[in-house]
Amino acid sequence: MKFSIVVNEGPYTHQASDSAYHFTKAVLAKGHEVFRVFFYHDGVNNATRLTTPPQDDRNIVSRWSKLAQGSELDMVVCVAAAQRRGIVDEGEAKRNGKDATNLAPGFRISGLGQLIEAGIQADRIVVFGD
Amino acid sequence: MLHIINKSPLDRNSLDTVLTTAVGDGAILLIEDGVYAATKGNAYEPKLKAAMAKFKVYALQADLEARGIADRVTDGVTTVDYAGFVDLVANNKTNQSWL
Numbered sequence: 001m002k003f004s005i006v007v008n009e010g011p012y013t014h015q016a017s018d019s020a021y022h023f024t025k026a027v028l029a030k031g032h033e034v035f036r037v038f039f040y041h042d043g044v045n046n047a048t049r050l051t052t053p054p055q056d057d058r059n060i061v062s063r064w065s066k067l068a069q070g071s072e073l074d075m076v077v078c079v080a081a082a083q084r085r086g087i088v089d090e091g092e093a094k095r096n097g098k099d100a101t102n103l104a105p106g107f108r109i110s111g112l113g114q115l116i117e118a119g120i121q122a123d124r125i126v127v128f129g130d
Numbered sequence: 131m132l133h134i135i136n137k138s139p140l141d142r143n144s145l146d147t148v149l150t151t152a153v154g155d156g157a158i159l160l161i162e163d164g165v166y167a168a169t170k171g172n173a174y175e176p177k178l179k180a181a182m183a184k185f186k187v188y189a190l191q192a193d194l195e196a197r198g199i200a201d202r203v204t205d206g207v208t209t210v211d212y213a214g215f216v217d218l219v220a221n222n223k224t225n226q227s228w229l
Binding site for chain 1: 134136161162163192211212213215216217219220225227229
């Protein structure tokens, strides 16, 4: 079965990103397909590679990156939400005249159409938020 | 339909909303702070027990354990792990996270 997952909250403040991560891992472990993980609203803050939590804490961002690497997850960050919150890849930096990028490996920035497509293409879509 | 609740009923009214508006039979999955609804003796317990006539109620084991309340789950509530969470989503044609 095809699943899509939506993450609407950032890391460390709400449990949403943790729940979504464990759920996504369980979906893959069960042999299902993950069509897309879509990061929206404050959820885009899960995609900054500049995150540096204390060593004895989980690194929520790199945990997503590793999961994406291992299972070829399509992790999409909403472009408008990302621009507001300073989540930038090379294309966006060039387009908006920014002097840095911070998008973590495994994530890509795209539009809200990707969320609609995730809803259409997947058999199930599950939203994690506050 | 699967209704996913992630807040304590003492904090938000999302569980109340489901119990008063959801039609037909279905399942309720309590996750995150939602699991507080499934503890023995909590103020919301009578309402949850009454709702069990209409809904099958599940609670996420990892979130019960994280809050130290896994040993006092209300009778009739089924605990599930994340794999069970996935099965619930797969087995219900639709789901709604009541955020």
